[in-house]
Every structure is written in C-alpha cells, then in structure tokens.
Amino acid sequence: MENQRATRKQIHIISRYSNWHAAGIKRTLREEGIYADKAKWAKFIDVALLGLGIAFAVAGIIFFFAFNWHNLHKFAKLGIVQGLVITGVLVSLFANLKPVVKKLILTGVSFLVGLLFAVFGQIYQTGAGTYDFFLGWSVFIFIWAIVAEFAPLWLVLTLLINTTIVLYSEQVGPSWSATTLCLILFALNVAIIALAQWFYRNYADKVPVILFSKIVALAAAGCITISIVSGISVNYYQATPDTLWPALLSMVLVYGFAANYSVRNKSLYYLCIIPLSIIIIITSWIMNLFREDSGGTFFLIAIFVVFSITVLVNTLITLNKTWHANQ
Amino acid sequence: MQTNNHTDGLIERLSELHGEELAINREAIDKELAADAEAYQGLGIKLLSIGGGLLATFFFLGFVGLVLTQASEASIFVGLLIMAGAIWLNKTSTNTILDTVLISSYLASFGMIAFGMVQLHVDANAIATVLLILAVITCVVTSGYMHNFFSVLVASGCLFAFVLINDAYEITHLLTLLLAWSYAWMCLNETDLIAQNPQLNARYMALRNGLLFSFIAILAYLGVADFRSSSLQDNFISGLIIIAVTAFVLYAIVRALALRAKDKLMVYVLGGILLASTVFAPAICGALLIVFLSFHTGHRTGIAAGLVALVYFTGQYYYDLSYTLLIKSEIMMASGALFFLAWFILKKQLKRYEQN
Secondary structure, three states: OOOOOOOOHHHHHHOOOOOOHHHHHHHHHOOOOOOOOOOOOOHHHHHHHHHHHHHHHHHHHHHHHHHHHHHOOOOHHHHHHHHHHHHHHHHHHHOOHHHHHHHHHHHHHHHHHHHHHHHHHHOOOOOHHHHHHHHHHHHHHHHHHHOOHHHHHHHHHHHHHHHHHHHHHHHHOOOOOHHHHHHHHHHHHHHHHHHHHHHHHOOOOOHHHHHHHHHHHHHHHHHHHHHHHHHHHOOOOOOOOHHHHHHHHHHHHHHHHHHHHHHHHOOHHHHHHHHHHHHHHHHHHHHOOOOOOOHHHHHHHHHHHHHHHHHHHHHHHHHHHOOOOOO | HHHHHHHHHHHHHHHHHHHHHHHHHHOHHHHHHHHHHHOOHHHHHHHHHHHHHHHHHHHHHHHHHOOOOOOHHHOOOOHHHHHHHHHHHHHHHOOOHHHHHHHHHHHHHHHHHHHHHHHHHOHHHHHHHHHHHHHHHHHHHHHHHHHHHHHHHHHHHHHHHHHHHHHOOHHHHHHHHHHHHHHHHHHHOOHHHHHOOOHHHHHHHHHHHHHHHHHHHHHHHHHOOOOOOOOOHHHHHHHHHHHHHHHHHHHHHHHHOOOOHHHHHHHHHHHHHHHHHHOOOOHHHHHHHHHHHHHHHOOOHEEEEEEHHHHHHHHHHHHOOOHHHHHHHHHHHHHHHHHHHHHHHHHHHHHHHHHH
C-alpha cells in the first residue's frame, strides 16, 4: 500500500508547500514512472510504427477499392462483402482466439451486414427506403445479438431497432406526435432492459448487463423526457396529445420502480438521471405556464434549477456516504 | 483515507532522500489533498452538478440579456461586475454547482463586455486588447483552474483576432511560433516552474492545458481547409517553425534519456525523415509535437488530445489532397510499407530496450 505510485497532482501539491528543489522533483517524477523512460519510449515506438503501418496499408487498400468500385462487376462487389461476412462469422465460431476477440469480430461483422444491404440496394436500385434498410439489418443480426451475449452488440441492435421505429413512424406508418413516438421508444427501451436483466439473471458476471442497462436507461429517460416536454409545450393551435397522460403515468411507474431498485442495490446512477429528468420536465412546465413574461420566467427558472439541483446533489451525497460509510 | 497513505509513503521516501534540508508544510498539504478528494464525489453527481450549473446560468443570462438589450454601457458595467464577483466568490466556494455557475458567468461576462463595446462602436482592436488585458488580470488575481484555463484560451483568441481584424495573415506564423514555443517550454520546464513559487505552482496545469488547446486550435486553423483563410499563403513557413520546435524537443528528450551515440543518430535520422515529410502539413507536425511532449512528461490529457489531433489532421490532409483516389491509395500504401520497414529494422533493438 505504501509503495503505490504517487500521482502528478500529489507531487505538485507537495512541492507547493515545501522547499523541494527542481532537480529533486524531476528525479521523483522519473522514479514514479510519470516521466517516460527508455522502456516506455521503446514500447511506444514499437506499437506506433506497427500501428501506423497497418493503418496506412488498410487505408490504402480501401481507397484502392473505392477508386475501382464502379468498375467492378456487381457479383464481385456483392462477393467481396459477402466473403468478408462469411469469413468473419467462421473466424468468430472456429478460430482459436480469446472469446472477447471473437465477439468483437462478430460485432464488426454486424456492421458489415449493414454494408451488404447498402451495397445491394445501390446495385439493384430496389427503391427501398431507409426504413426497410434498418428493418432488414435489425432482423438479420437479431439472432447473433441473442447468442453472442456481448453487450456492445446488444447496444448496436438496440440502436438499430430504435432507428427502425423512428423511420417507420416518419416514412411508412401513421404520423405519430413526438409525444407518442417517444413514449413508444421509452416502452421499447424499458422492455429491452427488463429482457436483458431477466435473460442474464443467472450469470455470474453481471457487469456487462449492468453497463448495458445504464446506457439504455439513459436513452429511455431521454425519450420519456422529450415525450412529456413536447406534450406540455403545445402552442395554442394544437390540442394536448392524447398520449400525454399515459406518458406521465408510465413515467411515474417506471421511475418509481427504478428508484426502488436503486435504493435496494445502492446504485446512485438511476437516482441521478430520474430527478434530472423530472427537473427538466418541471422547468418546461414553468416555461409554458408563464409564456408571456419571459424575463421573469427565466429568472424564476434559474433560481428553481439551482435550488432543486443543490437539494438533489446534497441528498445524493448524504445517501452515498451512508451507503459507503465504511470506505 | 487512501490518498494519505501514498502521500505518507512518498513524503517518507523524500525525507530519507533529502534529509534535513527539506521543509514540508504537512498541514497545508493534507488540507489541500482532502479538499481535492471531497470534490470528486463520483461521476454521476459531478455531471449532475455541472449540467445543473450550466442550465441555471443559461436561464439567468437569458434573464439578464432580456433586461439589458438596449443599454450598452450597462452591459459593460454588469459584465465587469459579474466577472469580479465570479472570481471573488470562486476563492471561497467549494460547491460544484456554485463553481459551475461562477465559471459560466465568468465566461458570459466576457461576452457581455464585448457586446456592450460593439454597441458603442468601439474599434475592434481596442475590444480585443481590453479582453486580453482582462484575461491576463484574471490569471494574476486568481489561481482557480478553470479561470486560468479559459483566460489562456481567451488571450490566444484575442491574439488571433488581431490577425483577422487587421488582415495580417503573415502574422499567423508568428502566433504559431509563440504558441508552439511556449507550450514546449512549459512542458519541458515543468519542475523548474513548479518549484519556483506556490502561485505559479497552483496555476501551472491550467496554463499548460490552456496552451495545449490554444495550440490545437491554431493547428486546426492551419490544417483544415474550410477554416483557413484563402489569403494565407506559404503554409510551409508554419511547418518549418513547428519542425524547428519539434527538433529541439527531440534533442531535449534524447538528452533527458541519455541515449548512446548510435541510438541518438537513429532518433535524429528517423525523426528528421518523419518531420521533413510533414513540412507542408503543419497541423500533422504540430500534433506530433504534442504527442512527443505529452508522452515524455506522462501527461495523459495531452497524449489523448495529441493522438486524436494526429488522426484527424492526417485524415483531413489526405481528404484535402487534390489527387485521384488511385494516387492517394498508392501514397498510403507506400507510407504503410515504409512504416513496416522501419518497424522491421528497429524491432530487435526496441525489444532489447523494452526488456531493460
């Protein structure tokens, strides 16, 4: 414990309040490994030269294909991308590599599937819109995402499904208001989190699921906040959307559940997002209440925000201290 | 607390090393380290405080802006008042939300002062000079990290504004020299500067990071065709200046590592070839300078910023090149081959150093 590396900050602070001379400080910076020594430089140059060599060579090859792309026969174009997809999948199934590397390759191949569909659409001019593109892409990597148990891939799939729904609403389906669309996305993302948590409830390593849940939860909170804010901020010519009250209700239910979960599991994260979302909603409500007097409203909101966030942060800090009192 | 343990260990080692002559104000050190640990309360809370502070300032300034639209003198006066208030309050505050409000108010006050002066039809050069002086005064008066950091950015911005206002595009090279040289000097003389006096010590990291980002800003101006004014000819002058500074930095690093003559030669030859190839791309060269300096002094922010800048500026350079894709692809593959060749030649020697 005593031999842990000193940080630069500690060295600066110590030298601020002592008469430590420059040469001594330099020596300590070297000994604590903050300044780079020959070994570090050697490793850096080693990795840099190799990395640059690979990066430039790959970039050169990609540019070469880009130059010749329109001259290639369509079977060649499709063949190249399909070949890459098949090779990638075979490697991730059978190669003797670390599991993480295999899953990363599979994630990369998922992007190539999107590329494949794009190339297909470009060659055959099918007239498919972006909605069909994203729908196809989501469907085709769905099974991989379930099987791979790799959080980044789940994230890609979640992003694709969300995009598909947004494009559906814009291009093909009924024209939902922002409130309704975001409410649907909120429901989708919450369902995805619930599914992920249930699916992997028996696994020992919960870290990927937890991180995945946190990221998707942030998106879900954003969706419901946008939903309610746009529902409140209607102007005189539009009626309040029908879905505003269901949105508020679902928000209260889900937030209540999440807050309960947070308190039980001593995790601060959701307790940070939820109040922030509520503060934003209340702010927009105040803005709409006092639409005419903008100067005073701004001042009122500024005071409200400072007050509420101060209260929130102090509560969270106190909560944090009681949870981690023995650290 | 854990921090105290390694500080104890470090101070013990120092006392052994330097003996009687080392006088340490233990109390002040512990107090400052404790304050530092208090400030970091977890990323979620920190982001919440900053987000809340920004939101509050946005609305507060909206209020001020609406009230003050007509009165330009009032704008200047209120701006100065807020700036002074923000600096004074910052000395006594430990609350992250208050800090955020104070920093954003401080920045907004610059805007208010400039806005007021523009309304009064003050000469643009005079406005830039006033802001520059205010930034320098801030650095002198307060030792807060954010205040010093933003002051350096504002000061560099004002210097750059002189170039734009007076259409004196050749002066850009002078500015490049100033920023490259001051950044390099600050990094290489870290220990001398922090040992000199406590005031400089407290401001050091802020000033250095400010210079880093100002330097990156001017590299972006030189390197990205959309930003660069068409009246700026002779980009290679800036390239030569930066190469000269980088060459000096390499010399300093070689001396610090105490390399053997053969290795010194290798570094200078390879470094020379690498730098010479970037003479028409000062942005790439500048990014290399940042990476070398930051890696040498173990400055993680600098390494990250330098690498991102390097990748971005290299990509931008190739994008702006007006050759066909085929020729670009050939250039890239040739460069890749050269790097592979260099790696292959140096492999054994590097492994030997890594083992040591």
